[in-house]
Amino acid sequence: xxxxxxxxxxxxxxxxxxxxxxxxxxxxxxxxxxxxxxxxxxxxxxxxxxxxxxxxxxxxxxxxxxxxxxxxxxxxxxxxxxxxxxxxxxxxxxxxxxxxxxxxxxxxxxxxxxxxxxxxxxxxxxxxxxxxxxxxxxxxxxxxxxxxxxxxxxxxxxxxxxxxxxxxxxxxxxxxxxxxxxxxxxxxxxxxxxxx
Numbered sequence: 001x002x003x004x005x006x007x008x009x010x011x012x013x014x015x016x017x018x019x020x021x022x023x024x025x026x027x028x029x030x031x032x033x034x035x036x037x038x039x040x041x042x043x044x045x046x047x048x049x050x051x052x053x054x055x056x057x058x059x060x061x062x063x064x065x066x067x068x069x070x071x072x073x074x075x076x077x078x079x080x081x082x083x084x085x086x087x088x089x090x091x092x093x094x095x096x097x098x099x100x101x102x103x104x105x106x107x108x109x110x111x112x113x114x115x116x117x118x119x120x121x122x123x124x125x126x127x128x129x130x131x132x133x134x135x136x137x138x139x140x141x142x143x144x145x146x147x148x149x150x151x152x153x154x155x156x157x158x159x160x161x162x163x164x165x166x167x168x169x170x171x172x173x174x175x176x177x178x179x180x181x182x183x184x185x186x187x188x189x190x191x192x193x194x195x196x
């Protein structure tokens with residue numbers, strides 16, 4: 001019995017040694033794991049940086065849009081003029097170079113149109129600002145459909161605006177604050193959908 005245990009132990013040790021040597025020889029032609037992981041990590045970091053830059057540009061546009069929306073909710077013409085100019089500038093500096101060719105073309109068209117409406121808002125009276133804001137909202141919504149967003153964004157809608165044709169807007173809050181009527185009909189509207 002003692003001889004059998006000794007023989008089994010010796011066989012197990014020999015098998016372990018043989019397997020270890022075989023595995024080392026079989027890996028000679030494979031690239032070193034740390035190097036490939038570093039290369040993979042670099043490419044992942046590059047992708048993360050590109051995504052972060054994309055998100056930062058879209059995030060800046062959204063933040064300026066929300067500030068403009070709030071000025072319209074307050075029926076503050078001068079503040080809306082300033083924020084329209086700020087949004088036009090932010091839109092003008094939006095970098096779409098990291099998107100696909102077709103997305104770049106779509107974004108270029110959207111940004112061009114949105115910039116024009118933001119500029120009109122920066123020069124107009126309240127009623128005209130709100131007219132341009134309706135179209136600007138569609139542009140910003142189309143932009144977010146391409147760029148995506150990490151924020152919770154609510155698309156809200158008032159059926160009464162524009163002679164009952166209705167008007168939509170985006171908000172960071174689920175609570176309705178109507179930019180088309182301000183305090184006249186502050187809570188007129190509903191959440192149509194959540195975008196994120």
